[in-house]
Amino acid sequence: MINYDAILEEIYHEVKPLVGEGHIADYIPELARISPQKFGMAVQTIDGEIFQVGDAAEKFSIQSISKVFTLTMAMQLEGDGLWQRIGREPSGTAFNSLVQLEYENGIPRNPFINAGALVVADIILSHLGDARQSVLDFMHRLCSETDIDFDHAVAHSERETGFRNAALANFLKSFGNLDNDPETVLDAYFHHCSLSMSCIEVARAGIYLANGGKLLGNGERIVRANQAKYINSLMLTCGTYDSVGDFAYRVGLPGKSGVGGGILAVMPQEFSICTWSPGLNDSGNSLAGTKALELFTTLTGISIF
């Protein structure tokens, strides 16, 4: 029986000297204002327990972690047809590179690079008409609460400066891989990235990935069991930018990171976990957060490998 409280305390103690190190994502002006001194961590077990430490209840900008949730929606809406428009292989290039897209005729390598998430947003738009409220509704359902919203200032800030994402959207459109117009897709995408949630909420939202595709409590099915496995495998092979090998090597769990400093990780049949600390390492993943997850799998002896 694992003593999660003790382990989280030990991690908190060990990681503290690293908090504040690394760089903060400053290409989005709104994100640059966050204090680098934050650190939080929350574990949601499939038994329904939650353990936490530090700033685990404070909301932050989940950014690319949202790609896991919008991908889940797109899988519900589109099924395997999705993979006609997006690959599921690691990219081997930067998360916002245009090179791969050009060589592979507008098919993004996977749903976790920006180009792939833009296609995901396009799919949600085409099916549901609205890609803002429908995503909020989905997040509320996952968390069994309604206190989750976009940070419109962040979304606006990204739109103003997100020229590379605008390039990606127009490039996808030029290949015929967007059905909606680029501006609408970008607006949806930037809102998804601006979701503001706490570690506790992200861990709770992700528990269906550890629980065979079902919510805890009522056991409501979100996706099929094998789809949950698919999402986990995609997180492992494509979830942490250009350092998926290093992350798998050090942490050994499927994970998805965001430039806001959050990371969601999953241990199938056991737990979902979320860490947050704004300082990023050279690969764009939270420096203290990655270290915390590495300690977590070392101390618990739990990893998928």
Add this chain to the structure above:
Amino acid sequence: MINYDAILEEIYHEVKPLVGEGHIADYIPELARISPQKFGMAVQTIDGEIFQVGDAAEKFSIQSISKVFTLTMAMQLEGDGLWQRIGREPSGTAFNSLVQLEYENGIPRNPFINAGALVVADIILSHLGDARQSVLDFMHRLCSETDIDFDHAVAHSERETGFRNAALANFLKSFGNLDNDPETVLDAYFHHCSLSMSCIEVARAGIYLANGGKLLGNGERIVRANQAKYINSLMLTCGTYDSVGDFAYRVGLPGKSGVGGGILAVMPQEFSICTWSPGLNDSGNSLAGTKALELFTTLTGISIF
């Protein structure tokens, strides 16, 4: 003494069977409507004579030939500072590729690929505020006439479908290599491409490149003699998309082509020449037009090599 009239007649006769072959640029809906049966050719000598054959007086969309004229304006405005923001080497990749731009951090390889011409448009905008009327004024001055205008339907048509150019503009902006906003630059660029001129007008407009940088008649200076040489050398090494080697090999003159089927070529100290026929070869250059120029240098025995 060359008998230009006889040579043009012979070319017209030989090239006729090719007119209508090739494909028409159909990615711009407005251009797709042009009859493929057109062929015109005009020679402007530095002695002030004009020779012509076929549809040489009919206006067509000069498209990328405009890049020669806007580059000339940017050289006037910016001097050598221009080369901080644009290279002058052949690209070795497609004219609208984003790959090179990514590997070289937003510096277009040369002013004749689309990315380079967008930076040129940006420079004109920054200096003159208006990049439409100022370009029209410049064309009127080069041709000593005021009957030259944009084809607004073509410009509008390109904006509606020009997602790859929109991607390029946003990409340049993300690297900090556009001062104005991407939409404004795109609007200017698409208008430049939509200039509607005849072979006679294009040949007349380009004569300063054969005449040491000066207009005929009043001898007004457009650019310095060495700048005219520079533009000619850029046309030779970068002017005909991904087939500059083949064009230099077959034609042996500096030339700049457009997807509307026009080609401007220059023989220093001798003449400027323009051909037009809408059918394009695999490299995107006018099929009959390239053949006509090849015959021209063969029959006259004149080429730079």
Add this chain to the structure above:
Amino acid sequence: MINYDAILEEIYHEVKPLVGEGHIADYIPELARISPQKFGMAVQTIDGEIFQVGDAAEKFSIQSISKVFTLTMAMQLEGDGLWQRIGREPSGTAFNSLVQLEYENGIPRNPFINAGALVVADIILSHLGDARQSVLDFMHRLCSETDIDFDHAVAHSERETGFRNAALANFLKSFGNLDNDPETVLDAYFHHCSLSMSCIEVARAGIYLANGGKLLGNGERIVRANQAKYINSLMLTCGTYDSVGDFAYRVGLPGKSGVGGGILAVMPQEFSICTWSPGLNDSGNSLAGTKALELFTTLTGISIF
């Protein structure tokens, strides 16, 4: 309690219609002679039991599966210093591409692409002088038997036709990332690839990866427990050419394939497994073998996700 015998029988029955489909690696003349009708599968549990079906006792050319074993040796010899010369990220390009190597200055993306395995062979050569007998000795130790050898005809055949690998070796040398001369490294590498083993032997040889780095029986340590995890994570993210995402998605186990039609897969704390069938799918992995593994994880309900 899983009835492995029954499951292997069911898989054998279901997979049979696929055996013979796909293409055989014919770029190595010696491999092209193998009958496409072969299919074998063996499971080695950490309890010491072995289950098998079909041609599980027949020797085949393990080819790139050998990269797992030579990497293990290099980790023993060099420790973490290894990662100065080889990355551990998925490549996103073909397994024998030179492009990535050029853009990243001669550092192969991971030890499972050919360039990485050449550096691994170079490391073994530098430490042990001999990279043939030392590898044989290691394989004998892993399998507790001495009936494992190179197929010299295959090694010779590869050397005669392996111009792309010769290009890779010379390219690595030009970047200073080989200490020994390219010919010697190629000879070692082609011999490693030519190892001739049966499914039973490969599964037995790989059991240390499921058993925390230790052999069964005497419990002799091959690598540290965390090194075994590292190798498993590398197999998952980089082990199956350009379809690691698809393999993780369908099979859900760390795996390493070879063009001879073999695949080694590992379930930590449970078993190692080897399938063999020569027909390859478009990604270069055994078609029937991949299907067999997919069925195996479906029927047993065991996967890392």
Add this chain to the structure above:
Amino acid sequence: MINYDAILEEIYHEVKPLVGEGHIADYIPELARISPQKFGMAVQTIDGEIFQVGDAAEKFSIQSISKVFTLTMAMQLEGDGLWQRIGREPSGTAFNSLVQLEYENGIPRNPFINAGALVVADIILSHLGDARQSVLDFMHRLCSETDIDFDHAVAHSERETGFRNAALANFLKSFGNLDNDPETVLDAYFHHCSLSMSCIEVARAGIYLANGGKLLGNGERIVRANQAKYINSLMLTCGTYDSVGDFAYRVGLPGKSGVGGGILAVMPQEFSICTWSPGLNDSGNSLAGTKALELFTTLTGISIF
């Protein structure tokens, strides 16, 4: 009437402060020993006159200038069939890059990058059996003298360290674009590069390119007039590594440079010219030599543009 003697003297005077600047090609040990203080220049007119200044009579390693002469031989031997195996477009990448070759399936972009010259050497080998003596014979014929030879120490030195060229040769072979074995082709290629000639000899050897394909004196035809033009156009668009645009811009003549510090340039119907100074600029072309040619076209007012 141009006073070549006076012009060469003036150039010599102006360029002297630059001689010794730049870097010497030190990747070939034998070349690294040359004194950087050398500067020579020779002009051969089609009237049969030779003008010279400085170290114009001293032999140096002509390196890639040899690609002009071997290409000429391949055109004689193979005619237009040559262009099935080599392109004639500028590469837009480094002269010894493997990237382009991979993307374009083993067809070198042009005969002046190393990969292209290896295919040229292969063609000579296939036709003549011997690619050493036959090239020497050709050089003797061009120069009407027999005092031209390979520098075997340089050839040997290049073979010992030329791993990137060995990578290129093996890569070409893997694509089926070499008929002979890579070692034999490399030996031929390195010998061609090691040709030791003076400025006077190189200028004399190249005069057929200015003279419509014929030798002076006996008027013996080397290639057809249009083939001579083709070679000139290839030199202009592909002859000076990754700075053909800059060279055309500044010098305005077809030219071919070598890392030994030599440059051959041609003015059709007028002259061939050779400069030599070992210090190279960032593009790998002779720093003082390029400046000397720039001054030459400025002072004489002669250029192709």
